[in-house]
Amino acid sequence: MKQFNNDLGGIMKDSLGQHSSDTSFDSVWKEYLKGKKRTFKSKKLLTVPLVALITFIALCTVGFAGYSIMKNIDKTDDPFVNDSQVIGKWEAVDLVQKAEEFTPDKKAWQGELYLTAFAFIKDGKMLMAAEGRNLSTTTFCWTKDKILNKQEKTSSKYQIKEMNGSTYMFFEWKSGDYTFKNMTPWFYVLKKIDSNDYSNFKIARIEDKTDYPFVDEAQMKGKWCSVDFVKNIDEFKPNEKNWLGDLFLLEMKMEDGGKLTSTTTAESFSGEKISWTKGMILNKIDKTASKCEIKEIDGTKYMFFEWKSGDYTERGMKPFYYVLKKAE
Numbered sequence: 058m059k060q061f062n063n064d065l066g067g068i069m070k071d072s073l074g075q076h077s078s079d080t081s082f083d084s085v086w087k088e089y090l091k092g093k094k095r096t097f098k099s100k101k102l103l104t105v106p107l108v109a110l111i112t113f114i115a116l117c118t119v120g121f122a123g124y125s126i127m128k129n130i131d132k133t134d135d136p137f138v139n140d141s142q143v144i145g146k147w148e149a150v151d152l153v154q155k156a157e158e159f160t161p162d163k164k165a166w167q168g169e170l171y172l173t174a175f176a177f178i179k180d181g182k183m184l185m186a187a188e189g190r191n192l193s194t195t196t197f198c199w200t201k202d203k204i205l206n207k208q209e210k211t212s213s214k215y216q217i218k219e220m221n222g223s224t225y226m227f228f229e230w231k232s233g234d235y236t237f238k239n240m241t242p243w244f245y246v247l248k249k250i251d252s253n254d255y256s257n258f259k260i261a262r263i264e265d266k267t268d269y270p271f272v273d274e275a276q277m278k279g280k281w282c283s284v285d286f287v288k289n290i291d292e293f294k295p296n297e298k299n300w301l302g303d304l305f306l307l308e309m310k311m312e313d314g315g316k317l318t319s320t321t322t323a324e325s326f327s328g329e330k331i332s333w334t335k336g337m338i339l340n341k342i343d344k345t346a347s348k349c350e351i352k353e354i355d356g357t358k359y360m361f362f363e364w365k366s367g368d369y370t371e372r373g374m375k376p377f378y379y380v381l382k383k384a385e
Contacts, residue, residue, distance in 0.1 A: 129236050131212035138201035142217060143177040146192075146255065147226055147247035156227040159246050161220050172230070172245050176255040184255055193260050193371035204228060211236065224249040237301070263370050264344040271315040272335035276351055281360050281381035282308045290361045293380050295354055306364070306379050309338075338362065343370060358383035 152166040153159045173186035177199055185195035196208040204213045213229035226247040234240040286300035287293050303322065310318040315332040318325060330341040338347045347363035360381045368374040 129231075129239060130210045131231075133205045133207045133210055133212050135200050135203060135205065135212070137181045139179075140199075140201040142224075143199065143215075143226070144179060144254070145252035146174060146176045146250045148174045148250050149245050150225075150248045151246040152230070152243055153246060154243050156216065156244050156246075159225070159227070159244075161223065161225075170245075172247075174250075175228075175247060176258065178255050182256075184258060184260075187372065188374075190372050190374075191261055192255070192258060194367055206231075209236065213242070260371055262344075263373060265346040265365075267339045267341050267344055267346050269334050269337065269339060269346065271332070274335040276358070277333060277335070277349065277360075278311050278313070280308060280310045280384040282384055283379055284359075284382045285380040286364070287378050287380060290350065290352075290378055293359070293361070293378075295357065295359075304379070306381075308384075309362075309381060340365075345370065347376070 149170045149172045151159055151164050152170060158165055169188075171187055173189055174192065175186075175197075176184040176192055178184065181198045181200055183195055183197045183199055183204075184192040185197060186192045196206050198205050198207070202214060202216075204215055205211070206213075209231075211231040213231050215226050215228045218225050218227065226249070228245045228247060229242045230245050231242045235242045283304045283306050285293055285298055286304060292299055305321050305323075307320045307322060309320070311333050312318075315334055316327065317331050317333045317338065318327040319331060332339050333349075336349055338349055339345075340347070343365070345365040347365050349363075350361045352359055352361065360383070362379045362381060363376045364379050365376045369376045
């Protein structure tokens with residue numbers, strides 16, 4: 058019978074050892090507290106080592122500073138240096154643990170590839186296609202020998218090789234396995250398709266109908282503060298934060314007549330181009346109509362707001378949901 062893991066570090070290792078990086082510190086902490094209760098009920102047969110006790114007190118004192126240290130943050134302010142050989146479109150053909158494992162005539166990765174293609178544009182700009190979708194804007198940019206993501210704070214090396222008459226790029230894939238789990242990144246292998254200039258590439262966009270008339274709804278009025286970000290509504294639990302990172306949308310204030318003020322980490326904005334009506338938030342700038350569903354959970358009202366970012370408008374992905382709590 059497997060012994061219950063009552064060590065905080067062990068619980069974190071087990072939780073973060075899973076394939077998904079969606080493990081929250083709250084859930085890890087709860088597992089630790091459960092272990093404490095079970096140990097207490099076992100008639101104190103085991104004595105807590107002094108070192109473990111001191112470590113636990115230190116963690117509490119600093120507010121678990123070690124948690125933030127766990128995230129890898131790369132330097133991403135490199136100046137742009139041109140590399141003419143990367144300009145053009147590259148399609149992903151494989152994903153390998155080590156670059157030397159790749160052979161052009163045999164695919165190593167048996168599953169579907171998340172990354173579909175990159176288009177490198179002059180001056181460091183890039184387009185990206187994922188999950189078989191079309192090229193669209195991305196947070197990635199490039200400079201000689203590196204692909205940078207200033208939002209995720211990753212700096213990935215790339216290497217170009219000629220193999221069997223074709224040109225391949227080996228690109229470090231720094232996903233959550235690298236940033237949160239400190240794992241060595243694998244390599245996407247991309248094959249060069251063309252050397253075209255994609256500066257004026259037209260991105261296909263999804264545009265919603267936004268000319269809905271205003272319909273009043275009393276329960277939507279007021280101030281709503283963001284508390285979580287989830288893939289599906291049923292994933293939300295009031296006492297467990299699902300989203301590990303910072304929340305971009307901070308709050309929304311809905312007033313009479315459809316007036317809406319939205320505040321993000323970047324800015325606060327309102328006006329005729331953004332408004333609300335019964336069950337929806339309308340954005341005439343981005344041409345999105347996002348559904349809002351209000352639920353009362355444990356006596357508190359929450360709003361589940363479809364977040365129609367570029368993942369929806371440019372990449373056709375199903376929108377996630379911001380969870381906002383009704384302010385008193």
